[in-house]
Amino acid sequence: MQPIPLTPQQIVLVRHGATEWSTSGQHTGKTDLPLLEEGKAQASALQAKLASGFGDRPPGLVLSSPLRRAVDTCRLAGYGDEAELDEDLEEWDYGMYEGLTTPEIQAQRAGWELFRDGCPGGEVLSDVARRVNRVIGRLRSNHLLTERPALIFAHGHVLRVLTSVWCDFGPEAGRALPFETGALGIVGWARDDPGLVGWNI
Numbered sequence: 001m002q003p004i005p006l007t008p009q010q011i012v013l014v015r016h017g018a019t020e021w022s023t024s025g026q027h028t029g030k031t032d033l034p035l036l037e038e039g040k041a042q043a044s045a046l047q048a049k050l051a052s053g054f055g056d057r058p059p060g061l062v063l064s065s066p067l068r069r070a071v072d073t074c075r076l077a078g079y080g081d082e083a084e085l086d087e088d089l090e091e092w093d094y095g096m097y098e099g100l101t102t103p104e105i106q107a108q109r110a111g112w113e114l115f116r117d118g119c120p121g122g123e124v125l126s127d128v129a130r131r132v133n134r135v136i137g138r139l140r141s142n143h144l145l146t147e148r149p150a151l152i153f154a155h156g157h158v159l160r161v162l163t164s165v166w167c168d169f170g171p172e173a174g175r176a177l178p179f180e181t182g183a184l185g186i187v188g189w190a191r192d193d194p195g196l197v198g199w200n201i
Contacts, residue, residue, distance in 0.1 A: 004053035008060075010149040010188035010197060011139060011166070012053065013159045016065075016073040017042035018181040022156075025101045029094040029122065032068045035076075039069070042182025043076035049184060049201070050077060050151070058082065060148035061139070065089040065155060073182075074153040083153065086138075088131040091155035095122020114157070115175040125161070129171040132162040156181075163187055167196050 006012065017039025021028040035043065059082070064074045066085040074083050097105050097119045106112050118124030139150055152159070160174035166187045167173075179185065179200065186197040 006053040006149045008147050009145050012151045013185040014153045015156050015179050016069040019069050022181050026099050027094040029091045029098050035072050043073040046077035059151040060144035061150040064153040070153045088135050089154040092128050092157040093122035095119040115172050125171050128161045132165050166194050
């Protein structure tokens with residue numbers, strides 16, 4: 001395994017391990033599903049990945065979505081005791097589309113696209129962007145992160161939006177950042193500009 005070279009002010013983003021609905025392609029927002037055995041194995045495997053980056057230095061901050069699949073991934077990865085729960089890291093609220101696959105939604109609404117159209121009874125992109133902006137503000141104002149990286153456990157779509165907002169791509173650019181279960185992303189700085197350091201590690 002190649003070591004992950006982490007530096008201060010970098011943020012490691014972790015998508016939770018596999019669940020029944022992430023495997024089937026069903027949109028999983030507020031439904032609090034457990035990890036599959038595959039997802040538990042993915043989460044446990046994160047220990048070695050993360051240890052290669054953090055080494056003997058603990059993260060300056062560990063945040064997790066309060067939803068079970070993220071909390072359990074955080075715990076199995078070895079950071080459950082350090083994590084602070086942050087509701088702003090909950091997954092996109094899919095409203096009436098909760099539990100449906102994209103083809104099922106498009107059968108009801110031809111041409112539907114999440115980042116453009118949002119979800120009736122749930123959130124639109126600007127709602128999710130507002131939440132991740134609060135998380136980013138919290139990260140950038142934390143003095144500990146001038147010396148150590150941070151670690152976040154959350155969900156595919158919210159982390160895609162967070163990444164695109166962090167990098168000043170615009171929140172809609174998250175549609176171009178597919179994020180696998182149990183994978184890592186890293187955001188940080190390219191000289192003085194926010195940047196994307198690694199993805200689907």
